[in-house]
Amino acid sequence: MIDLVKQLVACDGPSGHERVVRDMVRQMAAPYADELRVDRLGNLIVRKGKKAANGLRVMLSAHLDEIGLIATHVDEHGFVRVSNLGVVHAPYCLGQRIRFLNGVQGVVGHEIEGFTGEKITLDKLFVDVGAASPEDCPVQVGDAAVFQGSFQEVDGRWTGKALDDRVCVALLLETLRQLKDSPHEVYFVFTVLEEVGRKGARAAAYGIDPDVGIALDATATGDTPKGRKMAVALGNGPAIKVKDAGIIAYPGLVQAMEAAAAQLNLPVQREILMRGATDASMIQTARAGVPSGGISIPMRYVHSPVEMVDAQDVHQAMTLLLHILENSIQL
Ligand SMILES: [Zn+2]
Known part of the structure; x- marks a missing residue:
């Protein structure tokens, strides 16, 4: 199995x-x-x-x-903002690699660096896909993405x-x-x-x-x-x-x-x-x-x-x- x-x-x-x-x-x-x-x-x-x-x-x-994420808009610097598809916990997203269904990969960042006890919420997260402007961004509003967590077996336990x-x-x-x-x-x-x-x-x-x-x-x-x-x-x-x-x-x-x-x-x-x-x-x-x-x-x-x-x-x-x-x- x-x-x-x-x-x-x-x-x-x-x-x-x-x-x-x-x-x-x-x-x-x-x-x-x-x-x-x-x-x-x-x-x-x-x-x-x-x-x-x-x-x-x-x-x-x-x-x-x-579960996944869905692009809600692309800001003037080409960063993709996202909302949730299903119950997505924002702290789990931070620092992750995600993959859009069109193959574009991105890294999830957060508006506030250093994390001074600020609550991590989805609306403060952004996805960096390497774009510098909305015109340059390969992600459209409505594009869906998932986590990239790869499958591994650890001592009889399956993870991914x-x-x-x-x-x-x-x-x-x-x-x-x-x-x-x-x-x-x-x-x-x-x-x-x-x-x-x-x-x-x-x-x-x-x-x-x-x-x-x-x-x-x-x-x-x-x-x-x-x-x-x-x-x-x-x-x-x-x-x-x-x-x-x-x-x-x-x-x-x-x-x-x-x-x-x-x-x-x-x-x-x-x-x-x-x-x-x-x-x-x-x-x-x-x-x-x-x-x-x-x-x-x-x-x-x-x-x-x-x-x-x-x-x-x-x-x-x-x-x-x-x-x-x-x-x-x-x-
Ligand atoms: Zn389920």
């Missing part, structure tokens, strides 16, 4: 610009799909299997998009940009490949526009009309120095979502996931995420309502140029998901 993740994070796909990533995923998914289509918003929807008597229509989602949510895109691709006997009609949905309000999942869920929804996404951890008060830790197993800022997971689904983990003797953690939400919240409220929840990958430094996950958590999440899909689901 590591090679798959490496390939996926090497693609740039900020919200609204998921085509390159989607094309790659589409190609990888095609040999294992019973049906494959891209909907009007750009979600890639891959079906495998048909609903048996004891089966459900299951919607799984992992988002294709990553866009692991949120490409690690789950890889997990879904691998699950699609390995899934054999399932009573369910499984829709693997690779969504767009998650980081800007989970809009892709809303549209996809309406179209699919699933019986149950499971979002695969990253969650934060509480295991770093003076970190947030949170029970999730890196390396302690996949997290089963109980609640985040967008959803209270369907209790029957949480129970079904925990029962599956117990059968497999797999370590899992319960996730309560105070800030942030996933596609699950949009699937839940589609049409007349869909029992929904999530399996989350514990991730440190979420939404930074160097996110970090534990490889074992990812593999165990896939084992858990496969087991859930290969058995009947009691909600």
